[in-house]
Amino acid sequence: MELTRIVRALLLLAFMTCLVACAPPRSSHIVIGAKNFTEQVVLGELLAQEIEAAGGGKVERRFWLAGSYLCQQALVSDRIDAYVEYTGTALTAILKQPLERNSAKVDATVARLYEQRYQVRAGPGLGFEDTFAMVVRGDDARRLGLKAISDVAKLAPQWRLGVGYExxxxxxxxxxxxxxxxxxxVGEPRTMELGLLYRSLAAHQVDIVxxxxxxxxxxxxDFVALEDDRHYFPPYEAVPLVxxxxxxRWPQIGVAMQRLAGKVNADEMRAMNLAVESQHRDAGDVVREFRARKGL
Structure with missing residues (x-):
């Protein structure tokens, strides 16, 4: 019996030693994450380049992480140092708080709870919101007089919907x-990767995404984003989480966040996304040109 207890203790010790040995070491350089769609890669690259310009050394990019939940886990488990999130997503999907439409209240709640729960700081906003948008083909919008999401209610029983998994x-x-x-x-919504939504809409496989x-x-x-006329969606301001x-350890991250505060408007973000998605340009080059125009 005593021998059995000793063997168990040794096995437990070996197991714990293995866990420690297998745990990833604390990185010796800054690591920036991003989710798995174009805008996130652009924003991750923007933050990484600005940190490097502030003297933070070579930044490792861990982009194309599969969604908000994986980015959050990477952040709290010390696999990445920072990434850009959207306040409405942070409020509801990560912090599990009720929907709130007041931007100031959302900002305050997000900042307070990230600090309390995760010792993570929500940085100043980059200057734009990226809200969810219900998108239809332009010819359908013009033919049917569609301007707002409410206009779709009468058509929905004959329309197919496409959405991302999240x-x-x-x-x-x-x-x-x-x-x-x-x-x-009609039927169950078609769920797919974000990059496939617009292809499916253009190919008439779905009618709205x-x-x-x-x-x-x-x-x-030539698509149309319909107005959220009932103000369902909360604010989605882009903010760095670090x-x-x-x-x-690296105050250059804070310097970079302050430099980027308010520097990106929605039209500029849309243009950078378009350059990467439709013109197939390198995100790094697009960001470098944007930073040069902004005097960064």
Whole structure:
């Protein structure tokens, strides 16, 4: 019996040693993350380049992380030091707070809870919002006189809907939208990667999609983003989230965030997205040109 206890203790010790050995070491350089769509890659590159320009050394890019939840886990587990999030997403999807439409209240709640729960600082906004947008083909909008989401209610029983995986499950996503507008689309919504939504809309595989207001493809493909006339969606201001211990270790991150505060408007974000998505330009080059125009 005593031997069994000793063996168990040794096995437990070996297991714990293995866990420690296998844990990723604290990085010796700054790591910036981004989600898995074009705008996030552009914003991640913008933050990374500005940190490098502030003297933070070579920044590692960990882009194309599969959505908000994975970015959040990477941040709190010290796999990345910072990434850009949207306040409405942070409020509802990450912090699990009720929907709130007042921007100042959203900002205050997000900043307070990230600090309290995760020792993460919400930086100053970059200057634009990227809200969810219900997007239709331009010829359908003109032919049917569609301007607002409310206009779709009468058509929904004959229309097919396409959404991203995250939007289908989020508290500020599909279920609440359908309830707010009384939408009842034909069949189950088609869920797919964000990059496929507009292709499916253009190919008439779906009739309406839940996209993003700053997507470059909306203008490039002659699509129309419908007005959220019942103000369902909360504010989605783009803000950097950064670990407090990373800020202490690398104050250049804070310098970069202050330099970028208010520097990007929605039209500029849309243009950068378009350059990467439709013109197939390198995100790094697009960001460098933007920073040069801004005197950064």
């Amino acid at each position: 939007f289908a499950e989020r508290p500020d996503g599909l279920a609440g939208l359908n309830a707010a507008y009384g939408l009842h689309f 839940a996209g993003n207001s700053t997507d470059g493809a909306i203008k490039a493909l 670990r407090e211990d990373s800020l202490k």
